[in-house]
Amino acid sequence: MVALATNPLDLIEEIAREIANRSNRSYASHVRQIAKVLPEGVSDLYAWLASLDDAAIKELAQKLELIEGKPRPHFTAAVKQARTLALQRQTLAGMPPDFAEALRWAMERAGLGLKALAREVGVDRTTLRKWIRGKGIPSSLRAVERLEAALHLPPGSLAGRLPRFGRQRLEVRGDKTYRAFTRTFLRVASLVRYEVPWADLPPPAREALLREEEERWRRLSHRQIRVRQAQKQTFTLPFRDWPARAREEWNEYVVYASTRPGTGERARRALSGGPLSSRVLRAPTVERELAEMQKFYGYCVRVRGLDPDHLGLNLLTDLSLVRDYLGWRVDRYGDAVPGLTRTEILFIALVKKLHRRYLPVIGLQGDLEGLRELEKRLKAAGLDETEGYHAVEPLLETPDPLGWLAAGIALMLRDLSGRVGDLLAPKVPTSGAAQEALALYRDAVLFWTATAHPLRAKHWYAARLDMDQFREGDFAPGRGHVGRRGGTYYLAYRVEEFKNASSMVFRNLRADDLVEFPLGDPEHPLATLEVEGTRYALNEVFHVYLRGVLPRLAGSLGRPGPLLPLFPGLDSKAQLSGMFRSRSAYVAALPDAPLILPFGPHSLRHIVATSIVKATGSFEAAANVLLDSVEMVVRHYARFAPRDRYRHGWRLYVQTRGGGR
Structure with a gap:
């Protein structure tokens, strides 16, 4: 049985011989000079070499020059090769969580330079340099898989550190935001849960946090499944692609619906006998209605094969076409998730509103009663009430969601x-x-x-x-x-x-x-x-x-x-x-x-309202804090109210009076 070297001087000789066999024999003599500048108390030579950055290696070269009285031009390059060997001995547990840092780490570990790796992967050096510096990420999963193969990494080692492949970017816009969340989570969680910095975290604890972070991005709501399915078959017809007559018709509706009272435009329309809406729509509402019409016209042209020149609001008077459109929207999701959502109901509400208020103004008549019956049937069929607060939904299910926010x-x-x-x-x-x-x-x-x-x-x-x-x-x-x-x-x-x-x-x-x-x-x-x-x-x-x-x-x-x-x-x-x-x-x-996802400012309203409803059973109390209607609170948060609201109400009354009768 051969004994493994543990003495630092023996290990330096071992590294020198390995470098001589691998790449450059002349570097071996330079590596042996590490013994002259090795700090006292180094018990793990490989860990010390792996920890050296370029500045530390430069300091060692300067120290050696003072000792020998002359410079060694190749000493720095030789020590970097020794560092590469040391890094190759590290386990994957030491792989940084950030993609760019992990890529640099893996290149050191594999002993591959920029030019060699670019050739292996089949990308140009400029692109690879951007990946290494964190100024870009691969645009295809295949490129990441080639990186992993060239660097002798297990499948998913690098892909798992990319928001596009290893983890889904749910409720997160932009790679920088994603990286900021992950870095903060790993840094703070290691301190608050294990009371040590991330760099000093034992491998098992580090793996546990990485697994938790990996699991975070695997949750998919019904809404997200539907979005992914819809992206496979896009059908929206952008407004710019509408024929001129359809665009003019819609612009006329926008003027009718959004011209504010007291403006010169509304006065001119009144004097000219133009139609005036009794209710003025806000700009976001008009934008949502346009988005629905772009989808409807897209279905008519791209799915039904209708001539674009025939597009117009008159199509909304064809109840069978409206019914077929909604049926197609529901069927394209298959059995993966319930297909009927509030979006379909909102489209029916838009069509019904146009039938009731605007279409008669421009001389079009539709089947309003038929629309009402269709809306009634859809509601009776049942909507997918999957909550829209996916990022914080696990938090809302706890007894005191607001307590988690306060602790955070x-x-x-x-x-x-x-x-x-x-x-x-x-x-x-x-x-x-x-x-x-x-x-x-x-x-x-x-x-x-x-x-x-x-x-x-x-x-x-x-x-x-x-x-x-x-x-x-x-x-x-x-x-x-x-x-x-x-x-x-x-x-x-x-x-x-x-x-x-x-x-x-x-x-x-x-x-x-x-x-x-x-x-x-x-x-x-x-x-x-x-x-x-x-x-x-x-x-x-x-x-x-x-x-x-x-x-x-x-x-x-x-x-x-x-x-x-x-x-x-x-x-x-x-x-x-x-x-x-x-x-x-x-x-x-x-x-x-x-296991929450990164959440935006609006989620605070969900968390606060849920906490109030859970604690008080009062929809009005939550509405007062949100400065919104009781109906809105009931629609969104009734599921969090105490089951026995009757007894809960009396208990609150007694507490308010100080506990007496």
């Missing part, structure tokens, strides 16, 4: 305090980490505030601070959305800034009245959070953010006043959604957390 925010604040110290007297680094610390402070404040006050996304990315009003002490919101009264900050939005401004929710308010949301309400369950034994108040942290963090962020991002974005860098819908999806990893990283 506290974890984010804990991570922040590790960077800046006391959150009320932060010491922001002056190095390159400053911007990252400032951004995390901003994101933590926004995540906390948006959970305490679950408004819509627009209220956050469009929020402004009026610098003409902003001062020490109390101040009014002015043209912005932040004020202070009695030392307590509050957010303020005009009624007209709410999506449902014309609904019964705001019936007693004028369009320019302010709706306020205090940040220092002592009765609010999220007014304070505990972070490692210290209790922080949202109002106080928000004060530090406004006075210290916001000015630095605004300056670095070039956001001048006088109407300053309240959250610079998140003042667009895409930026805001990206932040929430990446930072939601803090919730996912909690011990025993449900």
Whole structure:
């Protein structure tokens, strides 16, 4: 039995001989010089070599030059080859989670350079260099499989680190967002669950987190299955491809349906005898209706073979055509999922509305009673009520969904305090980490505030601070959305800034009245959070953010006043959604957390409403917090109400009265 070498000097000789046999005999003598610069106390030579980066190797070369009194030009290249051998001895458990880092790691492990690997895989070196630097990813699974074969990796080793192949990008837009979520999850979960950094995590624990992250992307809702099936057979006919007559006809309907009262256009139509809609449609509603018509016309042309020149609203008066279209939509999903969804009902509702209000205006008559009967039959058939909150659905099924959010925010604040110290007297680094610390402070404040006050996304990315009003002490919101009264900050939005401004929710308010949301309400369950034994108040942290963090962020991002974005860098819908999806990893990283996906700001409304309905059984209480209708809450959240709402209601009444009769 041959004894394995364990002495570092013997191992250096072993590596030198292997390099001589593999590639370059002259490098062997340079490798042997490692013994002259080997630090004291190195017990695992291979681990030490594998840990060296290029800067450390350069330092070793400089140290050797001082010892020998002359440079060794090939010493650096020889040590890099020795590092490659050391990396090849590492197991796949040490493979980084990021695709670009994993690719570089695998190339070192296999001893393949850029040129050789590009030739093996069949791609040009420029493309491969982009993959290695994280500036691009392969566009085909076959290319990834060739990479794995060339690098002697098990199937899926690299594909599993790509959002397009190994994991589905559900509810995530863009590779950068996906990478940010995964990196944050792995980094934070290793700290909070195992109390060690990711780099020091034992292989079994590391594999457990990677398996959890892999499993996260395998969940598919019925909606996502339908989308995938629909993408295999696209049939939408874009508006630009409609014949001129159909486009003109639709544009005339848009003018009819969306011209606002009090405008010159509406006055001119009234004077000319043109039709006027009694109800004005919002732009998003018109866009949704156009999307439905593009699909209907696409079916008529691409599936039924209708001549495009025959497209027009008159087709909606053909009840058999409408019925065939809906039947085709349902049948194309097969038996994989229930085919009938709310989308089909919404299409029928659109057709019915046009029959009732607009088609008679332009001289078209349809079978309105037949449409009503068809709608009734479809509803009786039963819709697929698969919940639309797929990203956070596992969270909603827990007894206290809001508790998970609060714990995730506290974890984010804990991570922040590790960077800046006391959150009320932060010491922001002056190095390159400053911007990252400032951004995390901003994101933590926004995540906390948006959970305490679950408004819509627009209220956050469009929020402004009026610098003409902003001062020490109390101040009014002015043209912005932040004020202070009695030392307590509050957010303020005009009624007209709410999506449902014309609904019964705001019936007693004028369009320019302010709706306020205090940040220092002592009765609010999220007014304070505990972070490692210290209790922080949202109002106080928000004060530090406004006075210290916001000015630095605004300056670095070039956001001048006088109407300053309240959250610079998140003042667009895409930026805001990206932040929430990446930072939601803090919730996912909690011990025993449900297997959630990255979620956006609107999911906070689902979580808060579900928690209120579960705790109180009151749909009205949830509607009050969401500033929405009771009907909407019942439609979306009734399934979370206590089963015995009758007894639950009496218990709440007794609790409200203090427990007495």
